[in-house]
Amino acid sequence: MKNVSDHRAKKIDVSGMIVMPGGVDIHSHIAGSEVNTGRLLRPEDHFKDSECKTSVTRSGVGYSIPSTFTTGYRYARMGYTTVMNPSMPPLEAKHTHEELNDIPMIDKATYPLLGDWWFVLEYLSQGNIEELARHVAWMISSTKGYAIKIVNPGGLEAWGFGHNVTSLDDQIPHFCITPREIILGLCRVNKLLNLPHSVHLHTNNLGKPGNYATALETMKCVEKLANGEKPVLHITHCQFSAFTGDDWRTLGSGAEEIAKYLNGHSHITIDMGQVIFTDTTTMTADGPFQFGLYGLTGNKWVNHDVETETSAGIVPFHYRKKSFAHATQWSIGLELALLVKDPWKIYMTTDHPNGGPFTAYPKIVAWLTSKKARKATLKKINPKARSRSLLPSIDRELGFYELAIMTRAGQAKALGLKHKGHLGVGADADIAVYNVNPHKTDPSKEYKKIRKAFKHAAYTIKSGRVVVKNGEVLTPVEGATIWLDVKVSDPFKVTADMKRRFREYWTVEYDNYPVTDHYLEISQPIPVKADV
Amino acid sequence: MPYIESVTCPVCGCLCDDIRLRIEAGKIVEVKNGCAMCESKFLGYCGEHRLSKPLLRKNGELVEVSLNEAVKKAAEILTEANYPLLYGWSSTSCEATRVGLELAEEVGGVIDNTSTVCHGPSVLSVQDIGIPSCTLGQVRHRADLVIYWGCDPWSAHPRHIERYTSFSEGRFEKSEWKGYLSKTKALIVKKKIEKALKRVFARQAPSLSPSVRREPPPTLFKQGRKMIVVDVRRTRSAETADYFIQVEPNKDYELLEALRLLVRDEELEVEEVAGIPVAYLEEVADLMIRCNFGALFFGLGLTMSRGKMRNIDAALSLVRDLNTRTKFTIMPMRGHFNVSGADTVFTWQTGYPYAVDFSLCYPRYNPGETSAVDVLLRGETDASLIVASDPVSNFPRKAAEHLVKNPLIVIDPHMNATAQMGDVVIPSALVGVEVEGTAYRMDHVPLPLKKVVEPPEGLISDEEILRKILSEVRKIKTGKTEES
Amino acid sequence: MTSNQRLQAILITGRTIDQGVGKEKGKTSKEYFDGVAICHIDPADLKKLGVKGNVNVQISTIYGSVIVKAVESPRAPHPGIVYMPYGPWANAVSDPDTDSIGMPSLKGINAEIEPIGDKPVLSLSELLKSQFGKEPYALH
Structure with missing residues (x-):
């Protein structure tokens, strides 16, 4: 530590406790149009879980889609200090940022959805990667975004007329291009722009039995772009893309195959998308998938397509222990995390709130660090799912260092956030302290103690201030919004081209589209110099 | 620079953002691209009806006071009240609503926005059924069938058809404007002939039967975009449509459910529903199934007439069912320019879109109990703060009576009926004209509201006024805790 | 024909473009009064x-x-x-019942219409005063 005056610094006694960098979440739907529509859709979700106003905190509601203030407080109580919001329709970016401003306690960033943007489809079908790169740079900077997000590439454009794509090589109606070309093209763009994170992908065929093959094909299709140790593609909530089988009866786990591939390659990272047995709300930009889920459950269904860009869908969902499919999904997530040998390649998420609310992270911590914890849950799940689960054959129990990688260091590294996920020189003073003595507590046996400790951090320190003590919010603080200021060589060329086509493509004016500084309460731009 | 470009019009839920304004000597002198309401707002905003000084009711009469005095009095009223109502919000910025929610939480009151008396039932229905929807550009690019049900865009959202639906130019669907022009010309000729005939056969004036049973015209089966209007009256919009279905008053539910059955290929064993022969309805259902992309817009004709939210249930279910056959979307025609934004901010801060009660220190939501009209009808509130709204005009008289009876604080740029009845009246600068902010279009697209001229001297935004009241309320409260 | 006929009708309230323009101009404006303190009646009913x-x-x-x-x-x-634009005049006769969902019943109310001869239409201030007994603010 440099330049810290010894007598003026506040001293906290954390002997006998675990000290980690503040938690980093690479994928959690906490703000924006679909999250908020989910809140609006489900008063019944909030009735059972509300938070009173205190002298320092604002009131709010939980459960699966907490209101903004509550979201910030609950993350901070678990020792998390940085969260990535993974799906932002560019046209509605202002909404996402307005909500992020109202989420206290954490730093945050958000990924614009770009996989089905007409400009992407058109430039790729012309093979004009450099021009596309310049437009993507414009879009990321204009929406104050952080990474390129792709969801069911091609499927969302097709969904505009109620259709979908089912393989990497399907033709996207009206655009003469395939999902494979979108993924490859945007990975190339990502490289040209020198973006800190890789492309962040929600695969085609997500949530369908047999889709592990699509996931593997997707990973293979970008193999040739491999770039030393730097990953080129992040496959998010991989559990939902790791199904074998032909239908829901024959559903099985593709975790072994996917883990095998990851163990042999280093151009891919993934996150879990762990399923929690609870009532939750599914929301993705994958409109056709959500419609399928409506068909499957008959629950209420929201669809929201966004012109020239993307779509979105929402369906409430209850994961039940006694359901074969749900229990199998639960097993797949943990299998992935335990079978992938290198913790730098897989990160802990629930794809909040799709697999379950983020508040369930301590449960996952227990399952990952204790075979006994897994056994306790296995005992209660659907017997057919139990008999097919690989979990009983897996002895691995993560140590605290591995856990720290999967919950902060690895996520920060994959995101290219140099000031997060570590406690070295140059790191933000974002620190989590958990009241467990790693020398005296055996997580394998005392998993309940671990779960409790990770639920309520002993201390959460944000930018050098103690903001949470023993799971209670002491001081509410505002977090920054991190975004990429991507510099290209000739930005004016892009603007002229955009302006020309703007009125044809969108129903808003060019001037009113970008997210101005007004929409970021604490703006933290990261300058990026592109190669175009 | 003679023109300010890309100004967002703060009037209706269309939130047209292509308005050009010419400013001369600090005044707006010309409006381009806007509708009649837009022009009226931008050219007339600073007329004699504008409030310029804060007012306080002393001895039964409103007299001018300083801003500080008005703010202090407002804060006192709100702090002393047990159960204040904070109402309005749909005609101000999201930024102001954010502060309003904080204030409501601080004083433990109930906060509601105008959704409660417009699309509240739609929200309740969405919470039961969900909603397949989209942004308006999706309709512009793709819709080959547009239905307006219980709404009259020509009157309430004058540029809706031109900017977003039938008369707009999309990527996959073209504008029907030219077709409409030739149709209108033909109609004028027809009317002339009819008039001439009327003169000749004066005694046999062609009278239409009460329920106009117009057959679906052949134009409905043409190529290109088609437009259907369903209403109880032959509105201006109905005249634009390819087919006008005149539903009997309070029979929308029956008609929607009949269409649902037809869409599911069920037989209807009656001759007509809501005054429309089933044979015609079959044609309409067929058209809905066969379109590539359908869009249904509905208005207060559904939310306010008998059945209320059940009508919306039926409409949402119809569109949801249609999605198993084709692509179909549905959208409420939101009235005030930022009523969507008010719902949005309410929801992200509290989890609920309107009718939020903070009296137990956490947000509670139960429309019918915590909604403005109900708390007023039950006589529960003991003070009110009205921001950018006119409930004395818009609420049924009985509800307004209770509002007026208790201390009433009004923040508004204009002297409306509620301000006339107010006890503390604080004039504000006009958002979207004199101060900036953010508003959400009816399809949830956020748009910036611009500042194009300076506000009259001494006037500040709703947001700033609310912040002043909030900080004053906190001062009074800390003072009280210190005393005790 | 006498002018003492009464008409039983269904009252619908709603928007008109004149109401919209008047409202933007100002609630105390003549445009608003002219656009709102009216009702539309079918010629046959007239x-x-x-x-x-x-x-x-x-x-x-x-x-x-x-x-x-x-x-x-x-x-x-x-x-x-019979159709009336939204406004204080319409709300003097509208149904406040919210059916327990917060929304009053503003369309489809049973009403009786009768010609009233020379009796004048109350101005906004007069209407407010007669309804609420509170002194409205005089703008000028």
């Missing part, structure tokens, strides 16, 4: 009432009564339906 249009009528429901100017409906035919 005949039944024995009047031509542009006369004052009294609209009564079980919730109250109000005097407005009757004009021949530009949107005919809609016999049996």
Whole structure:
């Protein structure tokens, strides 16, 4: 530590406790149009879980889609200090940022959805990667975004007329291009722009039995772009893309195959998308998938397509222990995390709130660090799912260092956030302290103690201030919004081209589209110099 | 620079953002691209009806006071009240609503926005059924069938058809404007002939039967975009449509459910529903199934007439069912320019879109109990703060009576009926004209509201006024805790 | 024909472009008064009432009564339906019942219409004062 005056610094006694960098979440739907529509859709979700106003905190509601203030407080109580919001329709970016401003306690960033943007489809079908790169740079900077997000590439454009794509090589109606070309093209763009994170992908065929093959094909299709140790593609909530089988009866786990591939390659990272047995709300930009889920459950269904860009869908969902499919999904997530040998390649998420609310992270911590914890849950799940689960054959129990990688260091590294996920020189003073003595507590046996400790951090320190003590919010603080200021060589060329086509493509004016500084309460731009 | 470009019009839920304004000597002198309401707002905003000084009711009469005095009095009223109502919000910025929610939480009151008396039932229905929807550009690019049900865009959202639906130019669907022009010309000729005939056969004036049973015209089966209007009256919009279905008053539910059955290929064993022969309805259902992309817009004709939210249930279910056959979307025609934004901010801060009660220190939501009209009808509130709204005009008289009876604080740029009845009246600068902010279009697209001229001297935004009241309320409260 | 006829009708309230323009101009403006303190009646119904249009009528429901100017409906035919633009005059007679969902019943109310002869339509201030007994603010 440099330049810290010894007598003026506040001293906290954390002997006998675990000290980690503040938690980093690479994928959690906490703000924006679909999250908020989910809140609006489900008063019944909030009735059972509300938070009173205190002298320092604002009131709010939980459960699966907490209101903004509550979201910030609950993350901070678990020792998390940085969260990535993974799906932002560019046209509605202002909404996402307005909500992020109202989420206290954490730093945050958000990924614009770009996989089905007409400009992407058109430039790729012309093979004009450099021009596309310049437009993507414009879009990321204009929406104050952080990474390129792709969801069911091609499927969302097709969904505009109620259709979908089912393989990497399907033709996207009206655009003469395939999902494979979108993924490859945007990975190339990502490289040209020198973006800190890789492309962040929600695969085609997500949530369908047999889709592990699509996931593997997707990973293979970008193999040739491999770039030393730097990953080129992040496959998010991989559990939902790791199904074998032909239908829901024959559903099985593709975790072994996917883990095998990851163990042999280093151009891919993934996150879990762990399923929690609870009532939750599914929301993705994958409109056709959500419609399928409506068909499957008959629950209420929201669809929201966004012109020239993307779509979105929402369906409430209850994961039940006694359901074969749900229990199998639960097993797949943990299998992935335990079978992938290198913790730098897989990160802990629930794809909040799709697999379950983020508040369930301590449960996952227990399952990952204790075979006994897994056994306790296995005992209660659907017997057919139990008999097919690989979990009983897996002895691995993560140590605290591995856990720290999967919950902060690895996520920060994959995101290219140099000031997060570590406690070295140059790191933000974002620190989590958990009241467990790693020398005296055996997580394998005392998993309940671990779960409790990770639920309520002993201390959460944000930018050098103690903001949470023993799971209670002491001081509410505002977090920054991190975004990429991507510099290209000739930005004016892009603007002229955009302006020309703007009125044809969108129903808003060019001037009113970008997210101005007004929409970021604490703006933290990261300058990026592109190669175009 | 003679023109300010890309100004967002703060009037209706269309939130047209292509308005050009010419400013001369600090005044707006010309409006381009806007509708009649837009022009009226931008050219007339600073007329004699504008409030310029804060007012306080002393001895039964409103007299001018300083801003500080008005703010202090407002804060006192709100702090002393047990159960204040904070109402309005749909005609101000999201930024102001954010502060309003904080204030409501601080004083433990109930906060509601105008959704409660417009699309509240739609929200309740969405919470039961969900909603397949989209942004308006999706309709512009793709819709080959547009239905307006219980709404009259020509009157309430004058540029809706031109900017977003039938008369707009999309990527996959073209504008029907030219077709409409030739149709209108033909109609004028027809009317002339009819008039001439009327003169000749004066005694046999062609009278239409009460329920106009117009057959679906052949134009409905043409190529290109088609437009259907369903209403109880032959509105201006109905005249634009390819087919006008005149539903009997309070029979929308029956008609929607009949269409649902037809869409599911069920037989209807009656001759007509809501005054429309089933044979015609079959044609309409067929058209809905066969379109590539359908869009249904509905208005207060559904939310306010008998059945209320059940009508919306039926409409949402119809569109949801249609999605198993084709692509179909549905959208409420939101009235005030930022009523969507008010719902949005309410929801992200509290989890609920309107009718939020903070009296137990956490947000509670139960429309019918915590909604403005109900708390007023039950006589529960003991003070009110009205921001950018006119409930004395818009609420049924009985509800307004209770509002007026208790201390009433009004923040508004204009002297409306509620301000006339107010006890503390604080004039504000006009958002979207004199101060900036953010508003959400009816399809949830956020748009910036611009500042194009300076506000009259001494006037500040709703947001700033609310912040002043909030900080004053906190001062009074800390003072009280210190005393005790 | 006598002008004492009464008409049983269904009252619908809603938006008109004049109401919209008037509202933006100002609630105390003449435009607003002219656009809102009126009702649209079908020509056939006007005949039944024995009047031509542009006369004052009294609209009564079980919730109250109000005097407005009757004009021949530009949107005919809609016999049996009387249309009023939203505003304080319409709300003097509208149904406050929210059916426990927060929304009053502003469309489809049973109403009785009768010509009222020379009795004037109250201005906004007069209407407010008569309804609420509070002194409205005089702008000038």
